[in-house]
Amino acid sequence: MTAPGGSKPNRTAAVVFGSETGNALDYAEEAGRLLERLHFQTVVTSLDALDPLSLARFDFVVAVISTTGQGDLPANARAFWRLLLRKRLPPDYLGSISFTSFGLGDSSYPRFNWAARKFHKRLIQLGAHEFLPRGEGDEQHEEGLDATWVPWSAELRRQVLLKYPLGEGLHPIPEDVLLQPKCLLSLASNDTPRGTELVCNGNDAFPIVNGIPIPDGTTLVQPAPLAAILNTSDHNAQHLIVKVKQNRRLTPQGHWQDVRHLELSCPASIKYNPGDVLTIYPQNSLQDVDQIIELMGWDPSADQPVQFESTNKMEEADFYPVPPAPSNKLHSEPLTLRKVLIHYLDMRAIPRRSFFSTIAHFTNDDMHKERLLEFTDPQYIDELYDYTTRPRRSILEVLQEFDSVKIPWQWAANVLPKLRGRQFSIASGGSCKCIAEGQTNFELLAAIVRYKTVLKRFREGVCTRYITGLEPGTTLNVTLQKGGLGVHESEATRPVIMVGPGTGVAPMRSLIWERYHWQQDIVARRQASAEIASGRPKGIGETVLFYGGRNQEADFYYHQEWDFLEKEMPLQVFAAFSRDQPAKVYVQDILKQQSELVYKLLYYQDGIVYVCGASGKMPRAVRAALVEIFVDRGIMDGSAAEDYLQAMEKEGRYKQETW
Secondary structure, eight states: OOOGGGOOOOOEEEEEEEOSSSHHHHHHHHHHHHHHTTTOEEEEEEGGGSOGGGGGGSSEEEEEEEOBTTTBOOGGGHHHHHHHTOTTOOTTTTTTOEEEEEEEEOTTSSSTTHHHHHHHHHHHHTTOEESSOOEEEETTSTTTTHHHHHHHHHHHHHHHHHHSOOOTTOOOOOTTSEEOOSEEEEETTOOSOSSSEEEEETTEEEEEETTEEOOTTOOEEOOOOOOOOOOOOOOSOEEEEEEEEEEEEOSOTTSSSOEEEEEEEESSOOOOOTTOEEEEOOOOOHHHHHHHHHHHTOGGGTTSBEEEEESOTTOOSOSSOOOSSOOTHHHHSOOBHHHHHHHTBOSSSOOOHHHHHHHGGGOOOHHHHHHHHHTTSGGGHHHHHHHTTTTTOOHHHHHHHSTTOOOOGGGHHHHSOBOOOEEEEBOOOGGGGBSSTTOEEEEEEEEOOEEEOTTSOEEEOHHHHHHHTOOTTOEEEEEEEOOSSOOOGGGTTSOEEEEOOGGGHHHHHHHHHHHHHHHHHHHHHHHHTTSOOSSSOOOSOOEEEEEEESOHHHHOTTHHHHHHHHHHSSEEEEEEETTSSSSOOOHHHHHHHTHHHHHIIIIISOOEEEEEEOSSHHHHHHHHHHHHHHHHHHTOOHHHHHHHHHHHHHTTOEEEEEO
8 A cells, every 4th residue: 555665655535425504514524634634635525526436536435415305415416316316327336436424314304314324325236335334413412413423433534444554654643733724815915935934823923834824843744636526516506696675573572582574686587486495694793803803813914815725736626615605895805814704704603623623733822722632532522512512602702712722814714614604495485476577586584593501691693693784775695595395386286284383484484375376377277268257266275384483472473464365265374372371382282183184184185294493393293293193083003104104205295394
């Protein structure tokens, strides 16, 4: 394995991911760093950026895949998946590929980790060789995905060293060695020579070697270049420019939660369906940005023009692409460190283990360094959880507590995570989608995230703060993405049962208005053909909504619309309000109260069930209620009822979209 002349062995690995919200990407990047420390030239990329046969160029492949929709692969992995599903592929098509995989899932979904399981199975069917059993993380675990990831990644490291032993005299790169980042920020003028110099960072100065600031006493390892084989086309979303028409609070001012109805207009004709998702990209507050600039000592560089620069000129891939929807100003004005912090980087995120490992290199305080490195030790995973996730402690707060840490501004994009957009299920449908000829309307139902932690500190999300300040007339860049409900007009005549408590009613509202629109089309066609002359319109299937909230007076979103639509179409709305009486009542309780109707629509009329809202207890309770209804009304035992529900899932008659 040793290359001639005692140089590093030519070891290559690909870490591929399918990621919907960014979690799988985070874990893929962590796996990439793990393999770099074992002297592998590593590429971390989405599945859609590769052709299946290109995987054979690597010694092995690690796939990190989340599950979305009804057991589907994420959008940036579906093109790759379709290639694997082609007919007449020989059973040895991937015979030269060695791989393993890790799935990110949510056990409140019926098809837990379904995407990772079927991907793993398909690779084996096509001849690929598994060198490590698949790992499966569960977001519902008390310690989150790390509860499974940490031991699985440790076993990955062990198996890789067994299968690909290091050459004589070569050892794994220890954690106190700083890996070269894929890119850095640099001054846009490019006037500074790329030799050895000093960069001031607060009160400290770090030597710069080949343009990279290195803390004293830190060794930096440059992985050997690997020619990019990536196709960077974007399969994920449709980019749109919209204008805020309305930002209205639905809940009373004194209510514990602020829930907003947003209306956005787009000067183009855009098609979308119930269940589709609109992503808003927030901005950090100027106060937070000023705090981190002052804390890190970045003031002298904060407003100078900068650029993202690859640290390896041999690489063709863009390792830090511009986020899909930055502010319009970034396209017409020079990019500065301050703008990068406002629009690109997240300082309010809960830090991951890798964050502590990296910032430990940027402190001269031995006690701080020791404490930071403790958080990276797998045996202290409980302590890390108690320090970060349980109190929802942010990156900015960590940097304020470990104030000896001074990150060079060039490293900002490598230390701070990307600022992610927040996805919203679109609430508009039917006639609500169109403003005027050639214009499109989007309506969103947004719950503002504010809460008190176990430390008695108030928290609010970055997007929460951003949304509350959006004034009518504000222009936004957003992305539109296909959802996982798979609604189609061919279902118009079939009955549907919708379970949408809280903001889960948003896609249900979209579907109800869409079905009303379908009904109007059916009636118009029949009247034109003289099939009906008078009477209540016929043709649309029964539409039943089960809604849940805390208080009828404060939480019954869009109830005026339900009153109108119940008179215009075969719609019934049943609502449960858990705090309006001594005994708490939830959506699963009113489902069972209407068991005769539910059983009739699902068993005798082949109806469809949609469950939307918060993940966790609600979808499990709804599923259990349906099983109980099938047992009570269908003269089935529990096993037969569960089998029937699973058959509904396979037929596309039970669909869940929770968050």
